[in-house]
Amino acid sequence: MILVTGATGNVGRNLVRELADAGEEVRALTREPATAGLSDGVDVVEGDLTRPATLPAALQGVDRVFLFPVHGPGALDGFLAAAEQAGVRHIVLLSSDSVTFSEPGWIGEQHLACERAVAGSAMSWAFVRPSLFMANDLGWARQIRRGAAVRGVYGDGGMAPVDERDIAAVAAHALTPSAGKTYELTGPQTLSQVDRVRIIGETLGVDTRFEEVPRGDVRRELLHRLPAPAADFLLDQLAASRTKPVQALPTVEKVTGRPARTYAQWVAHHAAAFGAEQGLPRGAASY
Incomplete structure (x- = not known):
């Protein structure tokens, strides 16, 4: 068991x-x-x-x-x-x-x-x-549902977020007993926050935009749910990714035999959270 x-x-x-x-x-x-x-x-x-x-x-x-x-x-x-x-x-x-x-x-x-x-x-x-969970971007859902800009810092930094379903798939494979294996995994694309906000809009057929704000504003928001050292670490990593973007790794495909899910696929899976029916633009009819 x-x-x-x-x-x-x-x-x-x-x-x-x-x-x-x-x-x-x-x-x-x-x-x-x-x-x-x-x-x-x-x-x-x-x-x-x-x-x-x-x-x-x-x-x-x-x-x-x-x-x-x-x-x-x-x-x-x-x-x-x-x-x-x-x-x-x-x-x-x-x-x-x-x-x-x-x-x-x-x-x-x-x-x-x-x-x-x-x-x-x-x-x-x-x-x-x-690497960074795609699921973290559900924190943008409220802003997008309201039609507001997604506010953040270091919007052009390149990360390689991974779908939580792919993390689970790799973990299921890792549950086969083995001695001391490590699995480092990312999503299939290096994407900035600006890229990801754009993809949410394109996938769901809604207007989205990213608004750059001062680091201190984002830090204050993070401190509502994270210790200060964790908030500072995350912001430092975002800043570093502007000059050294995170590179996508092939681990998910090597382990599971199928490509890692794209960010657009993740968005479609969570369409309702962003205010749209799955696979449909917000306000479109469902038959």
Whole structure:
């Protein structure tokens, strides 16, 4: 049996679906089973990685785990001890490509701590290290629904965002027990924020535009949901991508045998979030 932690998150939800469709026996760990809304046939259990007492029951009969990262000193110790006790053989950790940077920064250091904890356990492991999630751009949805400009900084910096469904597909592959594999993955294109806002408009048939604003304005918004070191790291990476764009990697296609999903495909999948019916311009009729 495979246990998926963070099962209602951007990657976890897609991974649960991917594994269930492949006929795997899946257990999903979530704080709120009643509202999880996961695939039929999935064993949904209540639990929390930060509450070790909830873990033994969730790990019973499990031999493989998809592990969502929990940050902080010793944050994964309770889970790893419980997993070893339960006889888990293999762990796939959701990490970040920031661990590969010459200066990992605050975010990279948090993920490196998780990687070290998992690598130091008695279980085999694999690390999935995605670049920027396309799902992060759902933060623009409210502005686009209102017809307002998407406001941001360093709009011309080149990133290679990846579809969360492709991260899940690579994670599903990584759940085949192996010794110390790492998967660094991006989307198929290097795109700026200006490019991505344009593609949203072209895909959905709506008017969109990007408006450059001062770094301090964006930082203040980020601080509503991120610690200051994380906000500064993200802004520094965006700034760096203006002169050194992130290069797209072929990992998704090499692992899955199909091309990575494009940004336009991701937008169409999330059309409703941006105020349009899937595949239709906002306001168009559906028959």
